[in-house]
Amino acid sequence: MSTIYILWLRQLKRYFRSKTRIIGSLGQPLLFLLALGFGFGPIFQRAGGGNYIQFLTPGIIAMSILFTALFSGIEIIWDRQFGFLKETLVAPVSRLQIMIGRTLGGATVASLQGVIVLLLSLLVGFRPVSMALLPMAFLFTVLIALLFTALGTTIASLLEDMQGFQLIMNFLVMPIFFLSGALFPLQGLPKGLIAVASVNPLSYGVDGLRGTLANGVHFGLTMDFLVLGVIVAILLVVGGYLFSKIQV
């Protein structure tokens, strides 16, 4: 228990100490909200989609959780490069505890990030549809955060250094974001795109957030919850296994 706590605490401390990281990771969602929200707003309205800010905000919250969570997971590569990973790996604690502590730490940070973006979006004019649904929105926030932190850990366990990192950004993170329905409705898209979106875990996260914060779901909240929950469970097991195999 104390092991998990101290690893969790470490992630939080590192996050709060890195002011540039906080500002950087809040600037981007804000820019997206302002530029896309107001830029496409009129067209979206004319096309009968309603208020675009209402539609977009859950997608942007999901985006910021995705980025923060994945980076937290991938931090293992930094730890490896700066040597700190060895210190954790020689300690007489189970690999699963290390993995859980780190994942909870990363997911906490990413969830906080999601909440902050939600608060920022209020300034831009976003209004949650129902206070009663907020706890459920938070549940989806946490699930998305857990999922992508665990995914980051899994990927990082397979990479030796930062070389592969750019590749991951371009061929994993960006497609996950753009093909998730975060920016546009999935209804009425070409079949191919819908198929891609349906195998993209973030689509279910965006759907869950949109269903609880704004209006309209595509897959349905129960479906969203089940898909996210199952993938989180699988990734924790796979990531935990790969993490236990790391040699330094």
Add this chain to the structure above:
Amino acid sequence: MIQVKNLTKRFNDFTAVDNISLSVPDGEIFAFLGPNGAGKTTTIRMLTTLLHPTSGEMRLNGYDPVTDQNEARRSFGIVFQDPSLDEELTAYENMEFHGVLYKVPKDIRRGRVEQLLRFVELWDRKDDLVKHFSGGMKRRLEIARGLVHHPKILFLDEPTLGLDPQTRDHIWSYIKNLNKEERMTVFFTTHYMEEADRVAKQVAIIDKGKIVAQGSPQELKHQTNTSSLEDAFLALTGRAIREEEVGAIDHLRMHRRMRHR
């Protein structure tokens, strides 16, 4: 306390550790010497569960580092050759993190962390982020951290690298004391031969992955007809400089000093 039999590690077709055997009795201070790239760190990585051997057997406090990882890990502490601190944490937090991972009870932990930080003269700087420390300060902190829990076996991979003579002396007297009071077995590497001569009871010299000599410093001097361990070392391993490795390690040492991120 430490037994190694026919241990081999190959990286692709390069043999870093070549069929070595050695044994360190309980409570002894043992020096593992060798030129750059000889395979010292690789051996320690295998003993400390960080790397799987290609073949051979190891026992730490009776446990196999490959199959009884957790038990083996409970038996040792280590000061790594390469940097291993979290630079975004303070000196105190690095110590505390270690103490918690090794389940040192809170009151003992508090006391020991303070005592050790005072000992390495970092108590005044305990709340500073490690990234603002000098190379020597980081090294002192790493050594102090390795002593927060009192293991049965202590591995020290070039512990005194980059430290001034005063600090080196200071630290060795502390470690020798732990060895005496708690019967802690110490397994260390160093490139300072007079250091090995002074503190080690037994020495093994490894070169290009193979052990070329073993015995007390006295025996090695006798065997090679030399008057210092340094000369004995040179006689046993030759005078050729290990070129590629020297380049790499110099780079690492520079890096260690200049790391100010």
